[in-house]
Amino acid sequence: MPEFFFKNGCATIKNVDNFDLAQTLDCGQAFRWHENSDGSWSGIAYGKYITVSKKDNTVFIHNTTKDEFNGIWRTYFDFDRDYSGIIRAVSDNETVKKVARFSSGIRVLNQEPFETLCSFIISQNNNIPRIKGIIERLCENFGEKINGGYTFPTAGRLASLTLEDLAVLRAGFRAKYILDAAKKVSGGEIVLEDLIGIDTAKARNTLLKINGVGPKVADCTLLFSLHHITAFPQDVWIKKAMAELFNGTLPESSKPFAGIVQQYIFYYMRVCEYSR
């Protein structure tokens, strides 16, 4: 079990297993983290700018407090989930075992729901470098300036804008979807936080009401921000992996953790592709 200590604006978390910063922050689930020259990572989430570093099994979160850690980062980085137990449970299948071992440092983050929804709307039919660029312009133009960068804009702020305002993003046909999401969320028609802890299919159907949100974007939002770890986003990489590695269906032992296994498979496929 991890242990937590706080001192001088730094949270120290000891005994952390299965947590690799690069695997977790650069595996396609989050788009606003960057690596520093010393191997630490900096980024902004929930309106706060932090730097994360790691030495052996100890994680350091710089520029935070005990209250902020317990209110934000403890959940954000999924510190309370037993990843080694999950990997043990899914490893009764040899293929999953191999993939999970390869990707074992990935943690599925619990990000801000509205940021995650918008980010994956932007991600559709798109590649990661350009997704990052569009999100950066979104924050710089419509977020709030804080020490370290810009926060992700609120739904209310975006709902007040027009398509012409969003042209600066160069998001193409996705801009109108961002506006629809912002309006439904800021108007209270959809309360994203209420989708945490309810039936996954029901939460998914609610997200599908947003224009520009199909099954893939809905599942990414459920998995990366709304704590639904059985959500299983299927993009081209995963479809390819399912066909080639699993004959189309996940092993039964993986199903309770399908989303986490999805991340293991995704990372495995990507790295294999790049190293060919």
Place this chain on the structure above:
DNA sequence: GCCCAGGGAATCG
């Protein structure tokens, strides 16, 4: 069912 939208990145010839 098929094509297109609006781009940038990756891959190909």
Place this chain on the structure above:
DNA sequence: CGATTCCATGGG
């Protein structure tokens, strides 16, 4: 180098 392909969703 230029040409082609990739990509998730909704609308025509």
